[in-house]
Amino acid sequence: MKSVHIYLLGFLLMMPGVLQAQLFERPIILEGVKMISPRGEVLEDLMITIRRGRIAGISQSGDAPMMSKKIAADGLFVTSGLVDHASVLTLPLGGEGAADHWSWDAFDRYDKEAILSVLATGVTRVHLVPVxxxxxxGRSCWVSLEPAGENAASSGQFGVLMEExxxxxxxxxxxxxxxxxxxxxxxxxxxxxxxxxxxxxxxxxxxxxxxxxxxxxxxxxxxxxxxxESSDESAEKDEKKDGEEEEENKGPEKPVRPGxxxxxxxxxxxxxxxxxxxxxxxxxxxxxxxxxxxxxxxxxxxxxxxxxxxxxxxxxxxxxxxxxxxxxxxNALSASGPGVIDxxxxxxxxxxxxxxxxxxxxxxxxxxxxxxxxxxxxxxxxxxxxxxxxxxxxxxxxxTRRDWVSPGMRHLVLWSGNPASDAAARPEKILINGLVVWQRPAGTREGRF
Amino acid sequence: MQISIRSMSIANNLKMATSQQKMRSLSLLGMWGVLCLSLLGITPRGILAADTVITGAAVVTADGSVNSGWAVIVGPTGQIKALVPNEEVSEAFEGSIFNAPEGSVLTPGLHDLMGALGTRGQAASLQAGTELFDPDLDASQAFDPTDPWLDVAAQQGVLYTTLAAMPLGVVNGKSATFLCQTAKTPLRLGEGKQTMALGDSVLSGNRMPTSRTALISLWRDWVASDPEELKSAGLLYVYEGIDLRQALSLPWSVVPVFIHTGGDARSPLDLVSGLPGPVHMVVGPLLEGGDASHLSMAVQAASKGIELSFAGGLPAGPADHLRTSAAIAVAAGMNPEAARRALFSNPATVAAATGTGVIEAGARADLVLFSGDPLDPASKVIHLWRGGEGQRVAGTSQVGELDTFRR
Structure with a gap:
């Protein structure tokens, strides 16, 4: 029995990823958030539990799991990340295109400033359209604007391919x-x-x-x-012209495979x-x-x-x-209107x-x-x-495919107010895979560079 | 026939009250009401049959807040007579009542500052700089009241345009503000302000100053001579941070409005916010995909208490660019009230366009009814009034409630 325990301990030590995921990965809790239902109702004082980057549960009451990590979200409205269906984020514009061009090839995943400025508006997924x-x-692709690379949190790279x-x-x-x-x-x-x-x-x-x-x-x-021919006279063979010989020796024409x-x-x-x-x-x-x-x-x-x-x-x-x-x-005001033909x-x-x-x-x-x-x-x-x-x-x-906040979701935006009714509501935090990828600077730092 | 709302309400109450006790209570209530209204700066006034009452909409006040429950009384002279609580507007009133749709917001007119609206798109039609100090130049010379874009802009809620000469000299003459209305004759609002410039735009290879050092030296000498132009607050073009910093090093007796449309992290905002009195600054226009550093500067300036106005850019810019500037600023962290002031009341102060930019007794009845908060890109212009004269903008399919407009 003792040897079984030793083997199990050894196995866990050899597989640190499994050990961390199963035993030490702390659930993330968003407490006191508000949510807008597909019917437009505002649901208040919700607790959202995120495990392994995805929403594992949404409840109106209940205690936070042990060892959970809380993200300050009291009173904030939660929605899923916004989706831009036609984005040119960091892409070069103009020039000759071709079917084998691919927008992912041109996406500058190190343009942190541009990507964060988009994340700051609540957009977490973009359909990159080559222009x-x-x-x-060329071909477009879907990109999640989450930190990427081996050490995602500090790599300085953004963008994970969602659909090639x-x-x-x-x-x-x-x-x-x-x-x-x-x-x-x-x-x-x-x-x-x-x-x-x-x-x-x-x-x-x-x-x-x-x-x-x-x-x-x-x-x-x-x-x-x-x-x-072997029985024929060799003299006759010599008399034949070279061209004729070639013609006779030529076999059927081989078809050419399209390149x-x-x-x-x-x-x-x-x-x-x-x-x-x-x-x-x-x-x-x-x-x-x-x-x-x-x-x-x-x-x-x-x-x-x-x-x-x-x-x-x-x-x-x-x-x-x-x-x-x-x-x-x-478009400019003067681009259309009285007397303008363009x-x-x-x-x-x-x-x-x-x-x-x-x-x-x-x-x-x-x-x-x-x-x-x-x-x-x-x-x-x-x-x-x-x-x-x-x-x-x-x-x-x-x-039927609208993304309302539901279990399994990885992209979340926490808003200062109800984005459906409050024009001044703005994103306060953006979470992807349970990681806060952007948050609004504190009031004293507002507008600093 | 003049009907006093208050006396009407008291008379009705008298009919209903049978006992002396009730009458006393009502009198007390009325006194409290009058006191409260007085505290709010609202004087009970009579409504004439020729007046128009706009009711049902929330009202943007001078502090940039949106307040519901008020009706705006517009007199036949094209001025706002008073704001009264909605419940005081009786159905028995015989004049015109405009019942605004639910959720709508009544605002002063938007103001296109330092654009080219009214010049048929000729932004450079008024050039200063031939003379370095040209206080007699008047930007109104560039205004063409028949410009069709004036009416087009008004349909978007832009009811004022302020023109200024290009900042090519140190003193570039007076600005001019006009009502956006395509007409034979212009309607100028206020005398305008003296415009000045301290920046690279003044430098020229053909005349003095040819260098920034020479420009600063010129400015110092001019300020030391205590000129008439500096005795009232003018408009000072200080495009970049260095221009603003150098301007602040001068001894100002009256702080000018800083037109700082190229500001960024280098702008000395702490120095500006430390100046006495409310300091006004013109920023923007803020565009989608525009300069993030300028946006951050504007948000920071507002947080430091500097009163902002958004620069215009019509007719070259998008029709709703002023509201877009405000929406972008709010999304970046600007207080919504500050953003509304930057749209309505502050530009009127900047342009010295008297009686505009606010909804209060005595102001011009240049009003815009939006379907919602003007900061919300979803809001659309429903109706507008220029000098009290109403014009429907939204189609019937969009706002059916407008059928409630009587007489």
């Missing part, structure tokens, strides 16, 4: 009208070429089998011919519905082009922008299973109402770093719908 000068921009390939991004909105037409034509060509390549790949195997059979036959024929083409392979994944496509289109003409592209190649699509959606709703309603990422670009999209003042009336799913993306996401969401969706529209990682915007 190029039109055409195919979220969508293939296509920009139909950038450039002059002629440039947009050209890039649309180029995109059609690229998709057509990808389909041709797929056909070529599919036929290659058949062609190869045929070739092998023909080759076998040819070798057999040549072998028979060789036996006959590796990663961008084309990615387009094929899109065509095969293994990857959705995110099309940025704002003006009516671009939206119609987007509809054509989606229908022609039967794409699984999300449309980003859609400023003039109200003008082409007939086209949009013809699409199956399309959803939208909306934003609100800050190429800016004629944006609907009530774009979300238009979407709702037509039963189209939508979410909101900042289109920028994400620092202004909450203000944009309130502005666009109104105070009542703001929380629900900023709390889902579902690009499709399906209402």
């Amino acid at each position: 190029r000068s039109g055409g195919i921009s 390939e979220a969508a293939l991004c296509i920009d139909l909105a950038s450039g002059s009208p002629v440039a947009r037409m050209r890039s649309y034509a180029a995109i059609l060509d690229q998709f057509s070429a990808a389909k041709d390549r797929r056909d070529a790949l599919e036929s290659y195997d058949e062609d190869l089998e045929e070739y092998l059979e023909e080759l076998k036959k040819w070798i057999e024929e040549k072998a028979e011919e060789g036996d006959e 590796d083409d990663e961008p084309s392979d990615i387009l094929l994944k899109v065509v095969a519905h293994q990857l959705p496509v995110l099309i940025t289109a704002r003006k009516s003409a671009d939206l119609i082009n987007a509809c054509e592209l989606i229908q022609k190649f039967e794409l699984d699509a999300i449309i980003h922008g859609a400023d003039e959606a109200a003008l082409v709703m007939d086209h949009l309603n013809e699409l199956e299973n399309v959803s939208f990422i909306l934003d609100n670009p800050a 190429g800016k999209p004629r944006r609907s003042a009530d774009l979300i109402s238009v979407m709702e009336e037509n039963d189209l799913d939508w979410v909101i993306g900042s289109g920028g770093s994400g620092a202004g996401l909450w203000r944009m969401t309130r502005k666009m969706a109104g105070s009542e719908a703001a929380l629900s529209s900023a709390q889902t990682t579902n690009l499709r915007g399906e209402k």
